[in-house]
Amino acid sequence: MIYGIGTDICDIRRIRASLDRHGERFAAKVLSDGEMATWKSRSARWPERGVRYLATRFSAKEAFSKAIGLGMRMPMTWRLCEIGKLPSGQPVIVLHGGLKEWFEAKNLSAHITVTDESEYAASFCVVETRAPHPVQTSPTP
Ligand SMILES: CC(C)(COP(=O)(O)OP(=O)(O)OC[C@H]1O[C@@H](n2cnc3c(N)ncnc32)[C@H](O)[C@@H]1OP(=O)(O)O)[C@@H](O)C(=O)NCCC(=O)NCCS
Incomplete structure (x- = not known):
């Protein structure tokens, strides 16, 4: 059953401006430790790739x-919600700490998709209530 849906559009120019103003501190506020490592390696190769990576993470977290x-x-919180990647390239939500506990206690699962064009990044998220485990009953004699 669907628990909730969320969408977000992010202006990549605003992310670029925040990075210009605050540098790595801004990325560190939004990204988990794992994402931060990816952001650093992408930014090192080509700064614009880092900006776009940060913008899609930003929009995916807001959508979630x-x-x-x-x-x-x-x-x-920004950092407790990580956008990971399956070997196929599909993004997945990976939660940490108190957010993970809250989410699991509610028996939820999430689906996320992200996209970006020249000046915008956008995301859409669907959260579902997982089907309860079937109750094991003993066969009647
Ligand atoms: C949800 C949130 C992340 C979106 O912020 P944003 O990026 O600035 O704005 P967006 O245009 O992307 O989204 C705004 C829409 O999100 C939706 N939204 C707001 N709160 C929401 C919530 N708790 N759950 C789901 N959707 C929500 C609303 O439809 C809102 O549109 P509206 O302003 O026309 O009502 C932000 O509003 C938020 O964190 N709210 C909670 C904290 C808060 O209320 N802070 C202000 C009071 S101190």
Whole structure:
């Protein structure tokens, strides 16, 4: 059953401006440790790739925050919500700490998709309630 949906559009120029103003500190506020490592290697090769990576992470996290109905309110924080990647390239939500506990206690699962064009990054997130495990019953004698 669908628990919630969320969408977000992010102006990449604003992300670029924040990075210009605050540098790595801005990226470190938004990205988890794992994402930060990816951001650094992408930025080192080509700064624009780093900007776009950060913008898609930013929009995906906002979309997720809306799909769970909290917005950026505890236990939802930027760094506790990580956007990982499957071997196929598909993005996946990986949660940490208190947010992971909150999400698992509600028996939820999430689906995320991201996209970007010249000046915008956008994301869409669907959060589902997982089907309860079937109750094991003993066969009647
Ligand atoms: C949800 C949130 C992350 C989106 O912020 P944003 O990027 O500035 O704005 P966007 O245009 O992307 O999205 C705004 C829309 O998100 C939706 N939204 C707001 N709170 C939401 C929530 N808790 N759950 C799901 N969707 C929400 C609303 O539809 C809102 O549109 P509206 O302003 O026309 O009502 C942000 O509003 C938030 O963190 N809210 C919670 C914290 C808060 O309320 N802070 C302000 C009070 S101190």
